Amino acid sequence: MRIAFLAAQTEAAQQARARLVARYGDSPPGEAEVIVALGGDGMMLETQHRFLGRNPPVYGMNRGSVGFLMNDYREEDLPARLAAAQAARVHPLRMRAHSATGTHAALAINEVSLLRETRQAAKLRIIVDGKERLAELICDGVLVSTPMGSTAYNLSAHGPIVPLDAKLLPLTPISAFRPRRWRGALLPSTARVVFEVLEAEKRPVSATADYTEVRDVRRVEVREDPSITLTMLFDPDHSLSERIIAEQFTV
Structure with a gap:
């Protein structure tokens, strides 16, 4: 088996x-x-972004901290583990x-998030599939997550796994002020979501797709791109699907 080893810049990963x-x-x-990506979840995302469009299978081993997207680190029997791994x-x-400077495109494996840039709360209009769903959301921000990313920033913002x-x-608000009781929505994967920034000069907002940030946005469009597939490999006794289910019972 031809294996390429990539590692984060930490001492543990490089060793x-x-x-x-x-x-x-x-x-x-x-x-x-x-x-084989060695590091934490950030290394897995970095590796996937690096090879977007080519879709090589990536098997992560945890040499970082959380390692939700990584397998346990063991040096023994690696070819056998890779052969038995399940693909997500x-x-x-x-x-x-x-x-104001133009249109910027980016891909996100975890989430696309909009965040206020100053002390002023953001004001956003939310449109889904051409229909206005929320005329005004006053908040620190809002995000759209992939299922894989639902255990990351989305979960920290009290969104569903x-x-x-x-x-x-x-679709999860971040520190919503008005409507105070709005907790977000679950949208079909085919949904096209548009965020329009209200009072953009007074209340500037940035948009981030994973780690690509665009400042002072006026309008942000988000949709799943089914033409691109990412493949991650996991040990069969600890698949990504199992981790996502187990995370819902973690207290």
Whole structure:
């Protein structure tokens, strides 16, 4: 099996890569059958973004902190683990953010979030599939998450955890002030969501797709892009679907 080893810049990840390369060899990423990413969840996202459009299977091993998207780190029997691994396939979100400087496009594996830039709360209008659903949301921000990303920022903002095969996108407010009791919505994965920034000069808002940020946006469009598939590999006794279900029972 041709394996490419990529590692975060931390000492633990770099040392792990050196040991694994000495044991199993190292193929160029473009020629590898599988990429092993060493680090934390950020390293998994970085690796997926790096190879968007090529869709190599990526098997993560945790040399970071949380490691929700990573498998346990073990150096023994790696080819056998890779052969037995189960694939989780997800589609990213595509963001088109319109600002005073033009239109900016980016992809998000976890979420697209809008956040206020100053002390002033953001005012947003929410349109779903061409229909206005919320005329004015006063808040710190709002986000649209993929099912995989529903356990990340979305969960921290008290949004719902969504199973991978649910074909749903959580739409979650961040510190909503008005409507005070609005807790968000679950949208079909085919939904096209538009956020219009109200009073944009007085209440500037930024938009971020994973780690691509656009400042001073006026309008942001978000949809799932089914033409792009990302493949992550997980040990069968700890699949991503199982982790997402288990996370809902974590107290």
